[in-house]
Amino acid sequence: MRGGVAMRGVRTGWVLARHELRLMACLGLWVARRTDGVRDGAAFGYARGQAALMFGFAFVCVVETVAMSVLLGDWPAVHAVVLFLDVYTVVFVVALHAASVVRPHVLDGGALRVRRAVHVDLRIPLERIASVRRELRMTHERADGELDVAVGSQTTVTLELTEPVTHVTFLGRRHEVRVVRLHADDADGLVRALAGSAHPPQDRCKPSLR
Numbered sequence: 322m323r324g325g326v327a328m329r330g331v332r333t334g335w336v337l338a339r340h341e342l343r344l345m346a347c348l349g350l351w352v353a354r355r356t357d358g359v360r361d362g363a364a365f366g367y368a369r370g371q372a373a374l375m376f377g378f379a380f381v382c383v384v385e386t387v388a389m390s391v392l393l394g395d396w397p398a399v400h401a402v403v404l405f406l407d408v409y410t411v412v413f414v415v416a417l418h419a420a421s422v423v424r425p426h427v428l429d430g431g432a433l434r435v436r437r438a439v440h441v442d443l444r445i446p447l448e449r450i451a452s453v454r455r456e457l458r459m460t461h462e463r464a465d466g467e468l469d470v471a472v473g474s475q476t477t478v479t480l481e482l483t484e485p486v487t488h489v490t491f492l493g494r495r496h497e498v499r500v501v502r503l504h505a506d507d508a509d510g511l512v513r514a515l516a517g518s519a520h521p522p523q524d525r526c527k528p529s530l531r
Contacts, residue, residue, distance in 0.1 A: 338493060344416040351419030358436075362429035363514060367437070368421035369506045370473040375418040382411045414439040421472070426505060428514055433480075433502050437470050443488050445501065451483045453515045455508050468496070470503040477508035480515075 350357055356364065386407035393400035395446040418439035433450070435443040456479040458502040468488050469476055484498035505511045 329359065333492065340439060340491070344413065347420035347423050347439065348416040350423040358424065358434065360429075362427040362434075364425040364427055365505045365507060365511045365514075366422070366425045367472045367504045367506055368425075369420065370416060370475065370504055372418065374473060375414060379411055379414045380518055382407065382414060386411065412516070425440060426503065426511070428511070428518060430518075430528055433515065435470055435501060437472065440491050441470050441488075442499050443468070443470075443486065443498075443501070445482065445486055446479065447515070447518055449482045449486065450480055450482050450515060451482050452481045453512050454479050456502070461502065463468055468498040468502070469498040470501070472504035476504050477504035478503050478505055478511055 348375045424436045458476045480501045482499045485499045488496045488498050
């Protein structure tokens with residue numbers, strides 16, 4: 322029993338450490354103005370919907386860092402620890418946004434790759450897309466067989482599938498999903514691109530721009 326708990330703890334620690342490393346790698350790509358995993362595919366970004374929030378949060382963290390530096394000036398040891406944590410928090414927030422920028426959704430010849438930073442990476446074969454529509458949703462209730470990849474608490478595109486695809490969560494759990502909702506800055510463009518790239522018969526993949 323204790324051995325199992327220890328193994329789960331080690332596994333979770335490794336997942337978190339890998340997550341941090343991937344975020345820092347994305348920050349480097351962002352600074353270099355490069356993307357990850359796009360290659361010859363068509364990229365559809367989603368970071369614009371959260372940019373103001375993320376940079377606003379980063380600004381608040383910077384203000385807090387300055388304030389704590391003043392308040393803890395007479396305790397150098399504590400000040401050093403708090404300064405490190407505050408600076409790392411700012412870097413972490415910027416890296417989260419960077420990961421969203423450099424890892425967009427990607428439409429290639431055979432699949433749509435739905436992503437959100439380094440947390441979600443779901444490949445959907447185009448032949449499994451039964452319908453795609455432009456649909457703005459601001460609230461999402463959890464339901465079996467559905468995946469909501471929201472940005473800024475909203476999704477703008479809804480995909481219904483003919484067969485389920487397997488979504489692997491951040492901690493490794495597997496779920497079968499038949500409905501996928503996602504956000505794209507150019508939602509109409511993504512809907513048109515999917516409709517034009519769909520392999521199923523035309524009566525099975527009907528785009529809607531409502």
